Amino acid sequence: MGSHSPSKLPAIDFTKPELKPGTDQWDSVKAQVQQALQEFGCFEALFDKFPLEFRETIFSALEELFDLPLEIKTRNVSKTPYHGYIGQHPKIPLFESIGFDDAHVLENVEAQTRTFWPQGNTSFSEIMQSYAKGLRELDQMIRRMILEIFEIEKYMDEHMESSEYLLKVMRYKGPRTSEPQVGLGPHTDMDLVTILCQNEVNGLELQSSSTGEWIDWIPSNDSFIVTIGESLHAWLNGRLKATYHRVMLSGDKPRYSVGLFTVPKASYMIKAPEELVDEAHPLLYKPFDYTELLRFQASNEGRYQFGLKGYCGVQN
Numbered sequence: 001m002g003s004h005s006p007s008k009l010p011a012i013d014f015t016k017p018e019l020k021p022g023t024d025q026w027d028s029v030k031a032q033v034q035q036a037l038q039e040f041g042c043f044e045a046l047f048d049k050f051p052l053e054f055r056e057t058i059f060s061a062l063e064e065l066f067d068l069p070l071e072i073k074t075r076n077v078s079k080t081p082y083h084g085y086i087g088q089h090p091k092i093p094l095f096e097s098i099g100f101d102d103a104h105v106l107e108n109v110e111a112q113t114r115t116f117w118p119q120g121n122t123s124f125s126e127i128m129q130s131y132a133k134g135l136r137e138l139d140q141m142i143r144r145m146i147l148e149i150f151e152i153e154k155y156m157d158e159h160m161e162s163s164e165y166l167l168k169v170m171r172y173k174g175p176r177t178s179e180p181q182v183g184l185g186p187h188t189d190m191d192l193v194t195i196l197c198q199n200e201v202n203g204l205e206l207q208s209s210s211t212g213e214w215i216d217w218i219p220s221n222d223s224f225i226v227t228i229g230e231s232l233h234a235w236l237n238g239r240l241k242a243t244y245h246r247v248m249l250s251g252d253k254p255r256y257s258v259g260l261f262t263v264p265k266a267s268y269m270i271k272a273p274e275e276l277v278d279e280a281h282p283l284l285y286k287p288f289d290y291t292e293l294l295r296f297q298a299s300n301e302g303r304y305q306f307g308l309k310g311y312c313g314v315q316n
């Protein structure tokens with residue numbers, strides 16, 4: 001599966017104040033995104049929309065959340081597989097996660113927060129909402145650039161309007177070993193794009209899409225990892241690969257991470273634009289619905305990595 005590498009992922013600067021479509025700055029960042037996605041299939045984004053103490057605040061809010069008793073955390077249920085509470089899974093015993101659907105809207109987070117703290121927890125819901133709202137801006141810039149790269153801007157409105165957000169927060173117990181243990185095994189996400197950040201306990205590793213090397217992510221204060229999910233891979237008819245990643249852990253400190261997962265809306269049929277299908281690029285996947293794909297995944301866990309192909313791959 002490829003070896004470990006000391007190489008670094010490309011870091012792309014999204015902090016420029018005038019980063020607007022049509023400007024030279026935009027085109028220069030877009031060219032870097034294109035190159036990074038071709039060479040690595042993912043990249044580090046520098047984005048400074050959050051105050052300096054923000055990370056500290058969010059990770060202490062997560063500590064408060066995950067320290068709640070299990071019977072409270074399991075109140076986080078969702079009709080979408082993998083969007084609700086996950087934990088105590090024998091295959092990934094260190095891992096727990098809690099999902100907040102469309103967390104950039106304050107009322108949504110407040111309603112979900114009340115399932116954990118019936119009297120509400122204003123500071124918790126506000127921090128989650130402002131995080132989701134800030135990163136949503138970054139996600140939309142990145143997807144806009146990707147559509148421009150593949151010259152399918154005419155689908156911009158439909159693409160943006162047919163997507164929504166899942167804010168997923170995670171805690172990994174420290175394995176108390178010096179040898180790295182699997183926190184989350186190698187996988188691709190099923191969504192469109194994922195933007196992740198982690199506390200001071202590193203552990204996220206990404207596989208370069210061109211060389212197969214595993215690259216450790218060592219974040220800086222303003223950095224996030226951007227990965228591509230299977231739904232975007234399918235919609236672009238294979239022009240971008242979904243990013244393989246995993247979490248490896250050692251030591252005894254818990255690792256916290258937060259991911260903004262951009263997902264296709266339920267019942268929206270993902271279908272590659274005709275501009276991306278031709279003789280050299282035959283259609284790879286039949287049109288599919290993301291939520292149904294997740295249901296298929298959930299009922300075929302052993303075949304996880306082959307989910308999308310197994311679900312709707314076209315036999316060529």
Ligand SMILES: O=C(O)CCC(=O)C(=O)O
Nearest residue numbers: 170189196198204247257
């Ligand atoms: O914890 C992380 O950094 C990665 C989490 C992840 O890959 C996932 O939830 O799909």
Ligand SMILES: [Fe+2]
Nearest residue numbers: 187188189245
């Ligand atoms: Fe993932």
